[in-house]
Amino acid sequence: MRSLDLSAETFRALAHDLTNFAADYLEKIPQLPSYPSGINGRETEHLFGGEIPMDGIGAAAFDSLPKVFENSRPASPRFFGYVFGSGEPVGALGEFAASVLHQNAAAWRSAPAAITIERTVIRWLAGAVGCAGFSGSLTLGGSSANLMGLCMAREAQAPANNSGVRGGVIYCSVEAHMSIPKAAALLGLGHEAVRLIAVDEAFRMRTEDLHRAIEHDLQAGKLPIAVVASAGTTATGSIDPLNTIADICHEFGLWLHVDGAYGALASLAIPDAFSGMERADSLSLDPHKWLYQPTGCGCLLYRDSTAAQRAFSHSGEYARVLSDDPIEGFAFFEESMELSRPFRALKLWLSIRYYGLGAFKESIHEDLRLAKVLAESIDAEKRLERLAPVALSAVCFRYVGSGDLDAINRSILSRVVRRGRVYISNAMISNKFCLRACIVNHRSTEEDVRSVISEVLAAADELKQTRSVGV
Numbered sequence: 001m002r003s004l005d006l007s008a009e010t011f012r013a014l015a016h017d018l019t020n021f022a023a024d025y026l027e028k029i030p031q032l033p034s035y036p037s038g039i040n041g042r043e044t045e046h047l048f049g050g051e052i053p054m055d056g057i058g059a060a061a062f063d064s065l066p067k068v069f070e071n072s073r074p075a076s077p078r079f080f081g082y083v084f085g086s087g088e089p090v091g092a093l094g095e096f097a098a099s100v101l102h103q104n105a106a107a108w109r110s111a112p113a114a115i116t117i118e119r120t121v122i123r124w125l126a127g128a129v130g131c132a133g134f135s136g137s138l139t140l141g142g143s144s145a146n147l148m149g150l151c152m153a154r155e156a157q158a159p160a161n162n163s164g165v166r167g168g169v170i171y172c173s174v175e176a177h178m179s180i181p182k183a184a185a186l187l188g189l190g191h192e193a194v195r196l197i198a199v200d201e202a203f204r205m206r207t208e209d210l211h212r213a214i215e216h217d218l219q220a221g222k223l224p225i226a227v228v229a230s231a232g233t234t235a236t237g238s239i240d241p242l243n244t245i246a247d248i249c250h251e252f253g254l255w256l257h258v259d260g261a262y263g264a265l266a267s268l269a270i271p272d273a274f275s276g277m278e279r280a281d282s283l284s285l286d287p288h289k290w291l292y293q294p295t296g297c298g299c300l301l302y303r304d305s306t307a308a309q310r311a312f313s314h315s316g317e318y319a320r321v322l323s324d325d326p327i328e329g330f331a332f333f334e335e336s337m338e339l340s341r342p343f344r345a346l347k348l349w350l351s352i353r354y355y356g357l358g359a360f361k362e363s364i365h366e367d368l369r370l371a372k373v374l375a376e377s378i379d380a381e382k383r384l385e386r387l388a389p390v391a392l393s394a395v396c397f398r399y400v401g402s403g404d405l406d407a408i409n410r411s412i413l414s415r416v417v418r419r420g421r422v423y424i425s426n427a428m429i430s431n432k433f434c435l436r437a438c439i440v441n442h443r444s445t446e447e448d449v450r451s452v453i454s455e456v457l458a459a460a461d462e463l464k465q466t467r468s469v470g471v
């Protein structure tokens with residue numbers, strides 16, 4: 001017997017206890033604070049730091065799990081920070097099953113069921129967002145999907161895999177996600193190769209400015225390669241004019257990548273808002289955001305799989321696929337930057353089959369409705385000011401009083417988080433610090449969303465009492 005052996009009986013007992021613990025936790029989520037109270041860095045170091053143990057403690061290792069859960073931000077129905085989904089539990093069971101199964105979703109030959117299921121899920125997602133016929137793969141998240149999409153763009157327009165990077169310009173709006181300049185840096189193009197195009201009053205890319213910037217670069221002898229259109233910007237959820245941008249890409253022969261990490265899945269509920277998305281060459285979307293999956297489930301879709309192979313196919317002899325059969329010879333590693341890959345699709349496949357796509361569509365509709373309810377309540381409250389239109393489910397606003405409004409709203413935000421009844425985050429809108437609630441949460445009710453207002457006002461009242469800042 002080896003020292004890492006675990007009997008089926010012991011596994012069963014551990015899993016049984018863990019399942020009970022997890023179910024109790026899920027039941028308690030609505031009553032938990034939206035942020036762990038009294039938490040600090042010294043305490044988490046004390047609890048979870050420590051030296052590597054040479055001798056195991058057996059089942060007692062699991063005794064620390066309640067502390068891990070207590071010191072974590074729960075997937076509360078009153079969590080409205082960033083763009084972060086709410087972790088649907090059938091998906092969590094799917095992660096558990098995938099982990100027990102322990103597949104390498106690199107190629108059909110190493111994981112026949114996993115590869116077939118991932119290709120099925122990709123086909124479902126592509127069809128669901130109006131891009132039927134696209135290929136793709138599941139990724140770690142939106143950032144890696146954007147990196148891969150732009151790598152495909154670079155290889156299609158200014159091939160660099162063999163002889164290195166020789167320039168190339170990418171266009172996106174000033175509101176584009178930080179993963180776009182990060183991708184440009186990682187691809188060797190550099191931040192300076194990213195042209196940040198101005199936005200209109202609704203935070204959508206100004207397409208005349210885009211047109212002008214491309215012409216200007218061409219006249220200067222630069223090499224435009226791709227435009228990144230946002231289908232849901234992180235701060236406000238604005239959707240760039242996708243059709244006009246697609247026309248411009250067509251005119252100049254540029255690659256169109258749509259960053260739909262936040263918004264693309266909302267096309268299940270409001271397809272018309274995303275008209276033109278189907279003209280993308282590549283499209284990122286995040287099931288771990290608006291399909292509420294456990295973290296670590298993004299997706300890149302693309303029109304032409306040979307473009308993915310051109311960017312990512314670097315087969316070594318040790319990995320060479322030996323079958324000519326289109327199913328059995330399929331390898332995700334030929335179309336992805338990953339070789340060993342987890343069976344990400346299982347959670348999504350189980351979750352979609354368990355509830356049906358209609359349930360997700362309904363839930364997204366509800367998130368969009370709740371965002372409108374919140375926006376209307378903010379508009380009706382004279383101590384609050386809304387700072388952007390609500391295109392999807394992000395609502396940006398601030399408290400208005402006398403004094404330095406940026407400082408006041410910063411203090412309000414930290415108080416709101418500390419009070420632990422609702423979690424919101426922040427953004428800069430037209431150089432103003434704003435409070436931001438983003439509803440991508442299958443657990444939230446209207447009452448949860450309304451608590452954003454009562455908590456912000458309560459935090460402002462607390463702040464007034466401290467008289468530390470004019471309010």
Ligand SMILES: Cc1ncc(COP(=O)(O)O)c(C=O)c1O
Nearest residue numbers: 083141142143177233234261262
């Ligand atoms: C528009 C947009 N693109 C990309 C990303 C990055 O996604 P991920 O956090 O999954 O890497 C985000 C994250 O919020 C986003 O809002």
